[in-house]
Amino acid sequence: MKRNLFPIVLVLSLFITFLSCSNKSTKRPRKPVSTVTLKPNKNQFVYGQKVSVNVKTKLRDGEIKTIQVYYQNRLLKESKELEFVVNDVELDALGLTNFKVNAEKTDGLKNTSLKALTVVSDIQPKQLTYQVVNNYPHLKTSYTQGLEYRNGYLYEGTGEKGHSKLLKVDLKTGKALQSFDLEDKYFGEGITILNDKIYQLTYHAQKGFVYDLETFARIDSFQFKSQQGWGLTNDGTNLIMSDGTNVLTWLNPHDFSIIKTLQVANNRGTMNVLNELEYIDGIIYANIYTTDYIVKIDVKTGKVLEEIDMSGLIDMYHKQSERIDVLNGIAYDKENDRMFVTGKLYPRLFEVNFIEKE
Template sequence: MKQKLFPIFLIIALFVTTFSCSSKSEKRARKPVSTITVQPEKAQYICGEKVSVNVKTKLRDGELKSVNLYLQNKLITESNELDFTEKYIELKEVGTVSIGVHAEKTDGLKNTRSKAITVLSDVKPAQFSYQVLNNYPHLTTSYTQGLEYHNGFIYEGTGEKGHSRLMKIDVSTGKPLQVFEMDDKYFGEGITILNNKIYQLTYRAQKGFVYDLETLAVTDSFTYASPEGWGLANDGKNLIMSDGTHVLTWISPDDFSVVKKLQVGNDRTLMANLNELEYVNGFIYANVYTSDYIVKIDAATGKIVEEINMAGIINLYHKQGERIDYLNGIAYDAENDRMFVTGKLYSRLFEVKFISK
């Protein structure tokens, strides 16, 4: 019996030893590891500036097959060197810019590394103030989140759960002509009108609604990935959405897919808290939440070209003790070249002219 068992144990031992050695051999294979260095090294860069990017890749075993360098997910360089530098890379976009490296060995093991840098605008914004040309009544119960002028009427979307509405309003009297009350579970946000439809966002439900322009009846709904919905506008083709960050998102009204994203900034910072929006002739006017400022953004580049200081407008016609909140609401009458602004719980809708300082 012992003579018969010995070969079996020997076979098992040999199998375990072979498997163990094989496992150790597999464990020894390592992914390539790359490091990215940008020169000059700075906290912030300026749009149009040129930089050099050095990539060093370390291998613990095997041979390098390729190293690809990307800027904002666009391929810049293909290399098979462990250490190389790509010079004179122009930073063309405002925002948080990603520099990525994808390294692969001949055995198929691969790895990805990335580095983010901040790129500011090369445009110094012109400074503007305002002049009030006319003013009209505005409901002090309206927590304004969206404002639009269309065919002689103001359309307004309001927020706060239990008080969120979509309204068609007579400009001269401020009285609602049509009202749609949203479900109490929704906090209404920005609105825009495109192709005889009204689109409205909600705050944190990640859901938007589509209304018939004539009846204000809900005809459709859609979802979006941003955790929050803030402002909404359109460029005649796509919806443009803000979400409280420095990023604007273009959305197709056909299938609600993301068309593109645009980061917004001036020569000092990336501009977070972009709120209510209005698109006018290739530019986007945006309220900056919790501030007195409206910024004018180049819709092609994200660069802020004007900063409009609306300080003091909150106090016009405001009675002591009445509840009032931040400036929020921009609407443009293209036919008569009129700009309207208001705010959350404001008693007036203002027709204004922006004046260069």
């Protein structure tokens, strides 16, 4: 009897051992999970406001190696505590921002958690309007995307596939003195002039072009990472582009790498659909697409300092039967301190002063 039972006992023992090993092998180590809560607890905050950041981390197994909390990729605190608070964090970046927590265990397993929030400006923009000083002819066929003034001439980039051009224009007559036609597949966008070169964006192709200022010969092309190209200007060193969002991107004009980005907001929210741009002494003027507004932006913070209502500008200068589109195009004559504005398919270009609303 004992001899007959031995094989059965042996098989049962091996089966139990196999099940035990199988169960152990299915128990995989778990990642740490962190949650971030803010005090005060809300979704929209004001620039300069201070908040407390509470970090809680759940640990199913193992030991924690480190927990790091960042604000806008700036390390605020590193700890091994599963719960801690970082007090008096000043919110000094506009737009959609975040707190990030990286939690790592001693076994190498790590996890990242984000807490998103929106930060608006702490100042109320001044409300301005305009005064027309002079007006000049403007090509009614020009779907204006970019506008620059240089050495007595206007330079204009136009859009629409099959009609996109780069133009040098006589201010007084509105006639094109030089022209370069983009290939039909490209929809031309913003332009700017830097170091005797003209830079031009395209809309969806994620491609830009570089021209010689004097001859209009195309001398280079470049790729950019934004999904769309809209407005373009420069600060004397780097290119600055808009992409239809509230973000401005600084580009190196030599290798077109990203130098930095800046989000734009007023005291009500983010300022989206930034379009044609003009940089003047630390300020960027931007058309807000589909509106009659130009905004004045602080390049250090992204705060909207002024909102300029341009409504009614073209009303008395075109017939109802004539096709026109939206306000777009800002150019500055630094030597004579003159500001020019126009729009897509506008028959006139205007020299204006910006004045406070009564």
